[in-house]
Amino acid sequence: MFEGVSAGFAAAFSIANIGYLIVGCSAGTLIGMIPGLGPMTAIALMIPLASTLEPASGIILMAAVYYGAIFGGSTSSILINAPGVASTVASSFDGFPLSQQGHAGKALAVAALSSFSGGIIAALMLLVSAPLLANLALSFHSSDYFALIVLGLVSVAAFTGRGELRKALLMTILGLMLSTVGTDQTQGIPRFTLGLVDLIDGISFLLLVMATFAISEALLAIMDPARGRPDQDTKKLTSLKVSKKELKDITPPVLRSSLSGFFVGLLPGAGATIASFLAYGTEQRFANKEARDQFGRGSLRGLAAPESANNAAATGSFVPMLTLGIPGSGTTAIMLGALIAYGIQPGPMLYISEPVVFWAVIVSMWLGNTVLLVLNLPLIPYIARLLTVPRTALLPMILFFSLIGVYLVSFNTFDIFLMTLFAFCAVLLRTCGFPMAPLILGFIMGGMIEENLRRALLLYDDSWSFIWERPSTGTILLLAFAVLVWPGVQSLRERLKAQ
Amino acid sequence: MYVKKLLVGLFCVSTFAAFAKECTPGTLDNTHFLIPGGAGGGWDRTARGVGEALVRSNILDLATYENMSGGGGARAIAHLIETGAPRTLMVNSTPIVVRSLQGVFPQTFRDLTPVASVIGDYSVIAVRSQSRYEDLHGLLSDLGNNPRGIPVAGGSVSGGTDHIFAALIARGAGVDARAVKYIPYDAGGKAMAGLLSGEVAALSSGFGEVVDLVHQGWVRLLCIASSSRLPDLPELPTCKEAGAPEALFVNWRGFFAAPSVPGETICAWQQMLADLQTTREWEEVRERYGWVELHHEGPDFMALLTEQEHTLRRLLNELELIE
Amino acid sequence: MNSDRFKVRAFDTRTGALLLFVFCCAYTWQAFEILQINHTTALFTASSMPRFLGFLGMAVSLHLILFPGASSEYVAPPPLRRWLLMGAFLLLMISYGFALRPLGFMLSTSAFLAAGMYLLGQRSFVAFVSAAVIVPGLFWLLLTQVMGVYFPLWPMAT
Numbered sequence: 001m002f003e004g005v006s007a008g009f010a011a012a013f014s015i016a017n018i019g020y021l022i023v024g025c026s027a028g029t030l031i032g033m034i035p036g037l038g039p040m041t042a043i044a045l046m047i048p049l050a051s052t053l054e055p056a057s058g059i060i061l062m063a064a065v066y067y068g069a070i071f072g073g074s075t076s077s078i079l080i081n082a083p084g085v086a087s088t089v090a091s092s093f094d095g096f097p098l099s100q101q102g103h104a105g106k107a108l109a110v111a112a113l114s115s116f117s118g119g120i121i122a123a124l125m126l127l128v129s130a131p132l133l134a135n136l137a138l139s140f141h142s143s144d145y146f147a148l149i150v151l152g153l154v155s156v157a158a159f160t161g162r163g164e165l166r167k168a169l170l171m172t173i174l175g176l177m178l179s180t181v182g183t184d185q186t187q188g189i190p191r192f193t194l195g196l197v198d199l200i201d202g203i204s205f206l207l208l209v210m211a212t213f214a215i216s217e218a219l220l221a222i223m224d225p226a227r228g229r230p231d232q233d234t235k236k237l238t239s240l241k242v243s244k245k246e247l248k249d250i251t252p253p254v255l256r257s258s259l260s261g262f263f264v265g266l267l268p269g270a271g272a273t274i275a276s277f278l279a280y281g282t283e284q285r286f287a288n289k290e291a292r293d294q295f296g297r298g299s300l301r302g303l304a305a306p307e308s309a310n311n312a313a314a315t316g317s318f319v320p321m322l323t324l325g326i327p328g329s330g331t332t333a334i335m336l337g338a339l340i341a342y343g344i345q346p347g348p349m350l351y352i353s354e355p356v357v358f359w360a361v362i363v364s365m366w367l368g369n370t371v372l373l374v375l376n377l378p379l380i381p382y383i384a385r386l387l388t389v390p391r392t393a394l395l396p397m398i399l400f401f402s403l404i405g406v407y408l409v410s411f412n413t414f415d416i417f418l419m420t421l422f423a424f425c426a427v428l429l430r431t432c433g434f435p436m437a438p439l440i441l442g443f444i445m446g447g448m449i450e451e452n453l454r455r456a457l458l459l460y461d462d463s464w465s466f467i468w469e470r471p472s473t474g475t476i477l478l479l480a481f482a483v484l485v486w487p488g489v490q491s492l493r494e495r496l497k498a499q
Numbered sequence: 500m501y502v503k504k505l506l507v508g509l510f511c512v513s514t515f516a517a518f519a520k521e522c523t524p525g526t527l528d529n530t531h532f533l534i535p536g537g538a539g540g541g542w543d544r545t546a547r548g549v550g551e552a553l554v555r556s557n558i559l560d561l562a563t564y565e566n567m568s569g570g571g572g573a574r575a576i577a578h579l580i581e582t583g584a585p586r587t588l589m590v591n592s593t594p595i596v597v598r599s600l601q602g603v604f605p606q607t608f609r610d611l612t613p614v615a616s617v618i619g620d621y622s623v624i625a626v627r628s629q630s631r632y633e634d635l636h637g638l639l640s641d642l643g644n645n646p647r648g649i650p651v652a653g654g655s656v657s658g659g660t661d662h663i664f665a666a667l668i669a670r671g672a673g674v675d676a677r678a679v680k681y682i683p684y685d686a687g688g689k690a691m692a693g694l695l696s697g698e699v700a701a702l703s704s705g706f707g708e709v710v711d712l713v714h715q716g717w718v719r720l721l722c723i724a725s726s727s728r729l730p731d732l733p734e735l736p737t738c739k740e741a742g743a744p745e746a747l748f749v750n751w752r753g754f755f756a757a758p759s760v761p762g763e764t765i766c767a768w769q770q771m772l773a774d775l776q777t778t779r780e781w782e783e784v785r786e787r788y789g790w791v792e793l794h795h796e797g798p799d800f801m802a803l804l805t806e807q808e809h810t811l812r813r814l815l816n817e818l819e820l821i822e
Numbered sequence: 823m824n825s826d827r828f829k830v831r832a833f834d835t836r837t838g839a840l841l842l843f844v845f846c847c848a849y850t851w852q853a854f855e856i857l858q859i860n861h862t863t864a865l866f867t868a869s870s871m872p873r874f875l876g877f878l879g880m881a882v883s884l885h886l887i888l889f890p891g892a893s894s895e896y897v898a899p900p901p902l903r904r905w906l907l908m909g910a911f912l913l914l915m916i917s918y919g920f921a922l923r924p925l926g927f928m929l930s931t932s933a934f935l936a937a938g939m940y941l942l943g944q945r946s947f948v949a950f951v952s953a954a955v956i957v958p959g960l961f962w963l964l965l966t967q968v969m970g971v972y973f974p975l976w977p978m979a980t
Contacts, residue, residue, distance in 0.1 A: 138692065138695050138696050139696055139697075140692075140696060141693075141696055141697075141698045142693070142698060166882055166885065166886050167835070167838075167886070169882055170839070170842055170879065170882045170883055170886065173846075173875055173878055173879045173882065174842065174845075174879065176871075176875050177846075177849055177872070177875050177876070177879065180871060180872050180875070183571075183656075184656075184868040185656060185683065185685045186656065186657060186683050186868070187656065187657045187658075187859065187867070187868050188601065188656035188657055188658050188659065188820075189856065189857050189859070189868045190857075191853075191856050191868060191869075191872065192849070192852055192853075192872075197569060197570040197573050197574060197577075197604075198569055198570065198574075200569075200570045200571060200573070200603065201568070201569060201570065201571065215915075219908050219911060219912075222904075222907060222908055222911060222942065223904040223905065223907065223908050224904070320692075390944075390949075391942065392939050392942040392943055392944040392949070393939055393944065393949060393953045395938070395942060396934070396935050396938030396939055396942070396953075397935065397953065397957060399911070399915065399934075399938065400931060400934060400935060400938075400957075400958075403915065403918065403919075404931070404961075407922070410566075410568050410569060411565070411566060411567050411568070412567075412568070412569050412574065413919045413920070413922055413923060414569075414919075416915065416916075416918060416919030416922070417916060417919050419915075420912055420915045420916055420919070423912075423915075424912055427908065428838070428841065429838050429841070429842075432834060432835060432837050432838030432839075432841075433834070433835055433838065434838050434842075450871050451685065453866070454866050455682055455683070455684070455693075457866050458650075458680070458682055459650055459682060459698060459699075461647070462866070819859065820859070
């Protein structure tokens with residue numbers, strides 16, 4: 001094994017490959033920052049270039065683009081509340097408030113550091129346990145996935161720290177409803193399409209996010225000139241300083257989230273998005289009261305947790321792809337296609353028959369994360385300066401990028417109209433005090449929950465017995481229950497202690 | 500070279516004689532490819548792969564691409580018919596037949612001009628390597644005894660191509676289409692994960708999607724839905740031989756043009772695609788993606804489409820998914 | 823305290839809940855219109871989840887209307903003038919959607935950005951040109967040259 005690792009190192013450290021790493025990270029970051037162009041598009045566009053290279057170099061390039069795009073997505077998520085990548089939505093919950101408070105530089109720095117940690121820890125775990133983990137991932141049945149997503153949904157309670165449980169619940173239900181629009185996956189029946197061709201494929205996630213986050217935020221800013229004008233103190237804005245105390249404070253969440261993120265990312269079907277929401281919810285749930293109140297208002301923990309989780313999950317999703325040839329997400333599916341294009345057969349044989357490629361990929365994950373950190377940290381002050389663009393230009397541009405970003409995916413002007421409608425509704429709801437985040441959560445989870453539940457029921461002939469017949473399902477559901485009641489228990493304990 | 504062009508020209512003339520169309524191939528410098536799906540998808544890769552090989556082998560000077568997703572292909576089809584684009588080829592595959600039958604869009608392939616198919620993915624039945632089924636007979640006998648106890652996974656919805664194929668296989672055991680316990684997953688990869696997890700007994704999928712896992716030793720193929728064995732894998736029996744004679748099914752990918760496009764252009768495209776088959780560049784592209792060649796032009800392509808429509812209609816009726 | 827319960831404020835929890843209640847009713851109604859495949863013996867059909875969600879949504883929103891609870895941090899809604907401004911932007915976005923294909927990317931985007939900036943108070947010609955012309959131009963270059971995305975600049979057929 002060690003010759004493999006060292007050969008992998010040697011391959012990864014070649015001048016050319018370092019060059020590809022840098023190019024990939026930069027290109028990925030830039031592309032990821034444009035709302036609408038995420039890792040999938042970025043990698044797909046890189047394939048023609050990558051296929052002219054050696055397999056190891058090509059994979060390194062694509063992995064770099066992938067990480068870069070995720071970081072780019074975080075950047076736009078934090079700076080303008082326009083997460084173009086599903087896995088960075090959770091980062092906006094505390095990232096955007098932070099940048100609104102004038103701490104954009106710090107927020108980006110924390111995001112970069114957390115992502116880096118998540119990626120490194122995950123790559124380490126990947127190194128040590130890839131084959132074992134693949135088998136674990138494989139043993140998950142539909143009912144287990146169902147339970148896992150219920151667990152994810154329960155995180156909605158995390159967004160309601162201030163007693164607004166019903167509003168959040170209602171928004172989650174709304175999100176679940178929106179996810180049912182389109183063609184039913186199991187039976188192929190159209191639902192809620194209102195006879196429109198354009199709704200047959202459902203509502204795209206990107207469209208919903210851009211409308212309810214970016215566009216509605218811009219519209220609200222248009223209505224209220226005082227809003228969205230972060231503290232103009234450029235020194236504070238562009239300062240990357242993160243105090244020692246703050247670093248110490250975010251370390252446990254980062255460690256926990258990296259681990260949970262990695263395991264969630266392992267499962268084909270789950271991914272960086274669920275991982276980031278889970279991490280956010282968990283950290284909020286298990287924080288003491290004082291810290292918990294900070295969530296949603298600019299808590300560094302609230303930013304660090306999803307950031308480490310999504311990067312760790314992204315790395316975790318490489319496991320089923322490399323060891324089994326099963327893509328866990330759209331992005332890994334594209335990378336898988338690229339691997340096959342090189343004539344490389346992913347599977348447990350991979351690290352026996354092509355050790356150089358296997359280890360080069362893993363090593364490049366470390367390198368990719370490092371390069372990303374090193375490259376992007378100095379750039380952060382310049383990126384943060386984006387916020388000083390005058391609002392008369394910035395707001396129309398945000399609208400433009402949001403609209404065109406979605407248009408570029410489908411080339412269907414219907415999407416522009418739909419986004420306008422959603423944005424208007426979002427503005428109304430937000431003015432009434434309804435949070436948008438649970439909407440997105442419900443939407444993302446909706447499809448998966450229904451799909452897996454129906455499959456489980458089909459397999460068990462319409463009986464719900466999988467809940468107790470499969471210990472894994474039962475355990476995860478129990479866990480979800482625990483997460484739900486934990487704060488109640490916690491406050492009860494605190495009250496008892498006070499007596 | 501001249502002889503080849505002459506032969507191809509003669510071929511065009513003779514095959515189009517039935518349509519009483521003059522097939523003098525025009526000159527083609529560029530072609531615009533219309534892709535009814537998003538970037539990175541199967542259609543997208545096919546069109547770009549074909550275009551790339553055509554340009555690199557100098558058959559074509561320029562290939563441009565346009566993605567137009569929506570309605571499972573409905574938008575692109577409507578667009579093609581309405582605009583009658585004279586230089587545009589639309590890529591599509593078996594789902595165009597399925598979805599027409601299901602009424603997802605009002606048009607059928609007859610409203611377009613089928614040009615040629617280029618690649619095809621034959622359906623296969625796969626089981627885990629730990630499975631007790633060594634051949635199709637074992638699976639079929641269990642299916643015959645207790646169909647509800649043998650769940651079969653597939654990467655398409657109920658009524659989709661994988662379901663249809665599973666039903667065709669089940670007929671080999673005398674099992675009614677509706678009795679098949681088909682478990683839909685929304686993508687091939689997830690269906691494969693379902694198979695490997697032991698959740699289902701067998702997987703109905705395309706050869707190209709599973710072949711790598713076969714080489715790795717994770718899955719075993721019980722049969723392939725072609726009329727004769729694949730030269731690359733001669734030990735894999737056809738489903739016909741293995742006990743399910745009705746199970747002939749292929750997910751082809753090919754090109755269509757607007758109905759108003761003149762015959763010379765159609766002929767030129769067919770010549771272009773025929774020339775493509777023997778180039779080294781096309782072979783590279785095919786190997787890259789694991790595509791199996793399936794080249795049918797004009798009337799042959801039409802025959803394939805018609806036959807597939809017939810089979811699908813019959814099965815969708817049995818499954819009571821259409822009237 | 824009790825009299826507060828019946829005070830009508832323009833934009834508070836109740837309004838939002840009412841809007842959502844109406845939506846849930848419409849959704850539930852449509853859910854019952856979903857095509858049922860008769861022969862399926864399956865317990866859970868394509869309309870099961872929508873129906874469940876619809877009723878649940880109706881229940882929660884109704885509960886919220888009747889018992890809105892203490893509204894946290896009531897923020898005064900913006901004056902009518904500002905709503906009209908937002909409305910203008912909504913119209914602008916819709917026009918952009920209509921104009922994009924007939925007028926082409928360059929023209930419609932420049933018009934959109936320029937109009938948007940004007941609405942927000944921008945008057946400097948330099949600003950107009952740099953933002954409304956240069957940005958779309960650069961964006962288009964990036965997309966078509968660097969990334970090879972097919973994206974016509976000028977008017978094209980529907």
